[in-house]
Amino acid sequence: MSVLPHAIRVLIGDDHRIVREGIKQMLRDPSNGQPEIHVMAEAQTGPQVIDEVAARKGNEGLDVVLLDIALPERDGLDVLQQLRRDWPALPVLVISTYPENQYAVRCIRLGAAGYLNKSADPDAMVQAVRQAAAGGIYVTAAAAQALALAVGKGAAGEALSHREHQVFRLLTTGRTVSEIGAQLGLASNTVSTYRARILEKTGTKNDVELALYAERHGRDAVL
Incomplete structure (x- = not known):
């Protein structure tokens, strides 16, 4: 060429x-x-x-x-x-x-x-x-x-790590823990650990609340 x-x-x-x-x-x-x-x-x-x-x-x-x-x-x-x-x-x-x-x-x-x-x-x-x-x-x-x-959100914007954000994004699209593990090459219990951290950091109790959170704030809301 x-x-x-x-x-x-x-x-x-x-x-x-x-x-x-x-x-x-x-x-x-x-x-x-x-x-x-x-x-x-x-x-x-x-x-x-x-x-x-x-x-x-x-x-x-x-x-x-x-x-x-x-x-x-x-x-x-x-x-x-x-x-x-x-x-x-x-x-x-x-x-x-x-x-x-x-x-x-x-x-x-x-x-x-x-x-x-x-x-x-x-x-x-x-x-x-x-x-x-x-x-x-x-x-x-x-x-x-x-x-x-x-920038206006300051330090709160750093709540999720990169891997946590990947899991967050997939959870809010309806993927199961096992499906997320297969896609990201992670064990299911590791994904479950990330899920627990995400729920804690977003102040939600389950996947339904997490999906509603994503709808309200956008899937990049917790950076």
């Missing part, structure tokens, strides 16, 4: 081919006169993202990773943390169908270079990629508001 010296080299991590094709179409739109963006690689699962980044030696072969949250085999937020740990100079732009007020704050706190909804228009997608590649952080108006609210 011939890549111009100024081109932004991108990896797309998303398990849906139609989504990857749509993103590629948006990024190759030359109508705005911006430097070309080249999709160098694609990945369908969390482990594949890690492998593809490693094969290109992180930021030596890539400029931006576009990463979905809901990846098979390994949660996108786990992948984000490993990428930030192993290749801290490589920007990771999170793309998702979840609203900004649910995940933008958590992703940025975990080191993402921004958060973008998959329904964004092509200009926003290109702008986000360019801003991330330049070392900046892309934040929509909705994400900025969520960040401001999170």
Whole structure:
């Protein structure tokens, strides 16, 4: 593949081919006169993202990773943390169908270079990629508001650990303890321990109250 010296080299991590094709179409739109963006690689699962980044030696072969949250085999937020740990100079732009007020704050706190909804228009997608590649952080108006609210909450916003938040999110979608354990690679009793901590930290008594809590506050309310 011939890549111009100024081109932004991108990896797309998303398990849906139609989504990857749509993103590629948006990024190759030359109508705005911006430097070309080249999709160098694609990945369908969390482990594949890690492998593809490693094969290109992180930021030596890539400029931006576009990463979905809901990846098979390994949660996108786990992948984000490993990428930030192993290749801290490589920007990771999170793309998702979840609203900004649910995940933008958590992703940025975990080191993402921004958060973008998959329904964004092509200009926003290109702008986000360019801003991330330049070392900046892309934040929509909705994400900025969520960040401001999170700052306003202060220390209370740190109630749940990353793993607890994963379990919290799955519990509020109706998953059982055993299903969550299978998805996250945890023993059922470990998940039960996380569940107990979550109930205590959110002040809820059971999964029904926890689901109502999530509806009232959003699934990223306890960061």
